[in-house]
Amino acid sequence: MTVKIEVIAGGIPHTKIMVGGIIASLVCLYLSYLNVVTGTEMFSFFGGLAVVAALIWGSNTIKVLCSYGIGTGVPSAGMIAFGSGVIAMLLATKFGIAAPIVTLVLAAVVGLILGYLSNEVLNMKIPAMVQSLTELAVVGAFTLMGFAVLMTGGFTFAALTAGSVTIMGLSLPSYQVSFIGGSLIATAFMLGALAVQHPFNACLGPGWTQDRMLMLAAECGFLSMFVAAIMSFALITTGSALISLVVALVGWGYTYMQYIGLSKRDAASWLDAKPIPDVEGH
Amino acid sequence: MTAVAAKPAAGGAMNPTAMVVGLVLLVIILGICWKVSPGLGLMALIGMVVGGVLIGFGTHFVPVGGAPAAMGQAPGIATGVAMLAAGAGLAGLFGGAWAAEQGLVVAVVTGAIGGGLMMAITCMMVNFIYVFGMGIPAASGKVKVDPITGDTQPEFKSQGTEGHGLPFVSFVGGVIGGILAGGGGTLIYLMLLDLYKATLPTLMKATEAQIMPVAISAAGIFAVGMFLVNAVLTAYNITGTIEGPHDPKFKRWPRAVVASAVASALCGLAAILIVVV
Numbered sequence: 305m306t307v308k309i310e311v312i313a314g315g316i317p318h319t320k321i322m323v324g325g326i327i328a329s330l331v332c333l334y335l336s337y338l339n340v341v342t343g344t345e346m347f348s349f350f351g352g353l354a355v356v357a358a359l360i361w362g363s364n365t366i367k368v369l370c371s372y373g374i375g376t377g378v379p380s381a382g383m384i385a386f387g388s389g390v391i392a393m394l395l396a397t398k399f400g401i402a403a404p405i406v407t408l409v410l411a412a413v414v415g416l417i418l419g420y421l422s423n424e425v426l427n428m429k430i431p432a433m434v435q436s437l438t439e440l441a442v443v444g445a446f447t448l449m450g451f452a453v454l455m456t457g458g459f460t461f462a463a464l465t466a467g468s469v470t471i472m473g474l475s476l477p478s479y480q481v482s483f484i485g486g487s488l489i490a491t492a493f494m495l496g497a498l499a500v501q502h503p504f505n506a507c508l509g510p511g512w513t514q515d516r517m518l519m520l521a522a523e524c525g526f527l528s529m530f531v532a533a534i535m536s537f538a539l540i541t542t543g544s545a546l547i548s549l550v551v552a553l554v555g556w557g558y559t560y561m562q563y564i565g566l567s568k569r570d571a572a573s574w575l576d577a578k579p580i581p582d583v584e585g586h
Numbered sequence: 587m588t589a590v591a592a593k594p595a596a597g598g599a600m601n602p603t604a605m606v607v608g609l610v611l612l613v614i615i616l617g618i619c620w621k622v623s624p625g626l627g628l629m630a631l632i633g634m635v636v637g638g639v640l641i642g643f644g645t646h647f648v649p650v651g652g653a654p655a656a657m658g659q660a661p662g663i664a665t666g667v668a669m670l671a672a673g674a675g676l677a678g679l680f681g682g683a684w685a686a687e688q689g690l691v692v693a694v695v696t697g698a699i700g701g702g703l704m705m706a707i708t709c710m711m712v713n714f715i716y717v718f719g720m721g722i723p724a725a726s727g728k729v730k731v732d733p734i735t736g737d738t739q740p741e742f743k744s745q746g747t748e749g750h751g752l753p754f755v756s757f758v759g760g761v762i763g764g765i766l767a768g769g770g771g772t773l774i775y776l777m778l779l780d781l782y783k784a785t786l787p788t789l790m791k792a793t794e795a796q797i798m799p800v801a802i803s804a805a806g807i808f809a810v811g812m813f814l815v816n817a818v819l820t821a822y823n824i825t826g827t828i829e830g831p832h833d834p835k836f837k838r839w840p841r842a843v844v845a846s847a848v849a850s851a852l853c854g855l856a857a858i859l860i861v862v863v
Binding site: 374375376377379380381382383384386387388389390391392394395398410414417418420421422424425426427428461465466479480482484485486487489490493 | 848
């Protein structure tokens, strides 16, 4: 029925990336549990690393799905990923320490049903549809959970809804200063949705190479993590937020340089046009 | 191969087995909800299913042009459904959310007007840019005469295109779509807000005033999530582009209604389980 407009050839096989993405995200989310074990918030930055791992996996999934001409544009895949992911992730936060595992299962169930609906009820008949929408829902849920950990230091419903304000030395509970109560979740939603769809949207075409796209995904992930780390100053201690900020900056700087290098490699030719001319010699 | 030729041929055919499976799934989800929360939860879920169906059905009216429209080769607004839904539909949702305290009817109508107004402005500015910026007249490629004004179309259509610009019937369709989708999104938000306002105080052991930020934000993000899921499923149904209510693809709406109902019920059940389990 459908015409495949691009061939998936070369690079790392998708299954390998998927397994790597799941394991890396889960391990990073659980490493953030060191916050509870040690009684600090220093390990919140692992949430950001989970975001990067999930986004790299997600951008390759979008590549698999959008190689078939689905006709709706690449951004729609990012939107449905996070629309279904946010619902699974919020329900999973109710399960305490098991939350990351429950997120994986719940998001997969939601994605599976959405995949069935699009492929059979809506008659899309795209071979990769069911698996891709399942994966994307998990990517969306993991990314949001990663942002939640990065900003609040925890992934339980209580940690996401309750914060505290200090008025004249007195610490009072406040539900407004929290990930959900302060609507930081809406920002995390869009940060993630843009970061997951952008890499393939920017790199698609005849000159597509996998390593360049995945490097861009990592760069988008670290850039989103940088913004989220700035927002985390409101919810966690300054020292912990600074650690996240430095990790994000270093990661972004490295992946950005790598991405520019890969772009130069793949470009037909390269001319440094210097947008701001050097006028000192005149 | 060009992007136009590579469009998927999903076709207008229905898959009866899948439709029945979808309806059975819907009944099962409603049954689960009746089991865990017979009163408040089930009412909220039914409201959310109605809202989701309104979004799914309403999106069919919106003239989505996609990339071909941006090049002046097909009629409609030159962007994808995801962007139109996020722009116009969410404008309605936010409009309705402001009026949430005035009761269900006023809030839903406010949301519908917000969505319709946003689509009317979008459609007008799109035509403004088409006519004065790109220098192309509005002409439909799917019908001989405009069903509303009776204006003939083929004389204005350039050769090799599927039509271009935004004919009057597409404009009207866009406004109707914005009204339906804005009202549906607001309905989902209100249902969740009422549910959370009633259940969160006991769950979190706090007063209603204290949990209001959490209730509003959680209901809002769920409404946004369900809105985008429904809009993208509809986009899959129309394979990305549609001219409006006069387009032959419009006849595919029963598939989208079933898919939207099941998807909304599924997402709504998850949203209800947060507070009742």
